[in-house]
Amino acid sequence: xxxxxxxxxxxxxxxxxxxxxxxxxxxxxxxxxxxxxxxxxxxxxxxxxxxxxxxxxxxxxxxxxxxxxxxxxxxxxxxxxxxxxxxxxxxxxxxxxxxxxxxxxxxxxxxxxxxxxxxxxxxxxxxxxxxxxxxxxxxx
Numbered sequence: 606x607x608x609x610x611x612x613x614x615x616x617x618x619x620x621x622x623x624x625x626x627x628x629x630x631x632x633x634x635x636x637x638x639x640x641x642x643x644x645x646x647x648x649x650x651x652x653x654x655x656x657x658x659x660x661x662x663x664x665x666x667x668x669x670x671x672x673x674x675x676x677x678x679x680x681x682x683x684x685x686x687x688x689x690x691x692x693x694x695x696x697x698x699x700x701x702x703x704x705x706x707x708x709x710x711x712x713x714x715x716x717x718x719x720x721x722x723x724x725x726x727x728x729x730x731x732x733x734x735x736x737x738x739x740x741x742x743x744x745x
Contacts, residue, residue, distance in 0.1 A: 617730065620719045635704060642671055643680065643697060643705040651694040653686065680704055 635643075645660050646652065652660070658668040672695060675681040680701035686692035697705070720727045 613725065613730065616723065616725060617720065620723065620725075621716050624715045624719055635708060638671065639675060640705065640708060642668075642675070643701055646681065646695060646697045647702065647705060651684075651696040653692045654683075654695055655692070657695055675701070 641661065642657070645657065649656070649660060654668050654672070655665055658665045661668070663671075672681060672683055676683050678700075679698055681695055682698050683693050683695050686694045717727060720730070
């Protein structure tokens with residue numbers, strides 16, 4: 606990867622992280638880590654606690670601790686896995702999905718505006734990202 610592209614990607618990640626943190630800080634209650642957890646569940650649910658820990662690169666006990674307040678708040682549901690008695694399946698509730706989307710909804714525009722304000726070639730980035738995503742799609 607050339608240094609210019611790597612620098613652009615680092616800027617995108619940094620600006621996205623900052624915008625997300627600001628939005629979460631203003632959301633009143635959900636931490637950045639909790640938002641990451643809900644976002645991950647959005648894509649891979651229902652999932653075992655162990656799989657969720659692997660997806661987030663944290664330990665199983667850390668996931669257990671992170672899920673407790675979310676379950677108490679009604680944002681996630683943790684149920685026994687009918688296929689395996691010792692495993693527990695995690696999924697988001699309607700309230701959890703709403704909390705995640707309400708917090709993240711304006712993030713796209715905020716990221717775009719932050720990138721444009723930083724003289725980032727946003728349209729080129731968007732085009733290149735779309736092309737890359739198509740190239741990476743699984744082929745049958």
